[in-house]
Amino acid sequence: MNIMLPKKTALIIIDVQNAIDHPEWSKYGSRNNLKAEENMSLLLSKWRQSGRKIIHVKHESKEPNSTYRSGDIGCEFKECVSPIEGELIIIKHVNSAFIGTDLEAILRESNISHLVVFGVITNNSVETTVRMAGNLGFNTHLVEDATFTFAKPDYTGKIRTADEVHTMSLANLENEYCKVVCTDQVVKIIEDEYSGDF
Template sequence: MNFDARTALIPIDVQCGFDFPPWLARNNPAMETNGLRLLDAWRRAGLPLIHVRHDSVMAGSSLAPGHPGNAHRPGFAPLEGEALVTKSVNAAFIGTDLDLRLRRLGVDTVVLFGISTDMCVSTTARVAANLGYRTVVVGDACACFDLPDADGRVIPADQIQRAHLATLRAEFAQVVDTDEAIAALMTRAA
């Protein structure tokens, strides 16, 4: 694996709103640490970076503009000059200019991480792959939440994470960890 100027990092929905109801218990407490490591390495490498923020249109959503939860988590807000795409659905490509931005940059590979693995990260990865991008998901820089099933039982977030990363790996994306992604950047610099 090698990342070059045609590779864009896309942090997805790393927002404070997931700390508010109705979100249940979250897995992967290392998500923020790993995501910040990726952002730092990416910025130092000078490769394309496009942030994605969910601006919910659902009444009462903790991710709605104007709600404190709409803000990026500490350290994840775009720096001056970094692009931000806002969306109101799961896939960052739907109803946005993300695809156009990537194509104008000459990007052919996208590296995704964020919240939540099974929702917006997975949906964006699937659409990216369908649009022809080489898609990489940094699994240990993603997180998801416990989820009730149709019988009222709760499926633990770790099980949901494993299943969704396995599904992505099977058909839509290469799934790596933060160390592997950073090593791919270091290979570029060598």
């Protein structure tokens, strides 16, 4: 699949915080995409080299028992995506990065029409944000191998593996709200710019 990432494309990193390593998340079974953090780090490094806009979305839960409680170590960014000076941080309190934040206004003011998104968890904040991005008219790309989720029960109580949950979420999004892509595709576009092949 050919994808286009103009210079006015923003990278949106969703909820990649220490909280996601808490055992509570794995109570129904292990996560998928064990190399996701490696892919996240690679994508962020390449994106920085490209000079495109980077937005880190940080979840600060108002729920007292959340692993994402503000002020706790779990609320801090994971090292693989730790922001550097000049990179924007958006604080959210609900699933979607567009609700109760200035995210849409920031993108509009920057004349950004294309987004690349990755983070956690696939079927929660990632899916919710991508759905809204698509509905708001942004040309959105979700990097599926830099995104992950966990096993969980379906509506009938049957435990579904993380891969099942992940791929069903992607199926909900693909071609309706976004294009699902992989790390290698995004990296190749940026590296082709360096070589003059873009």
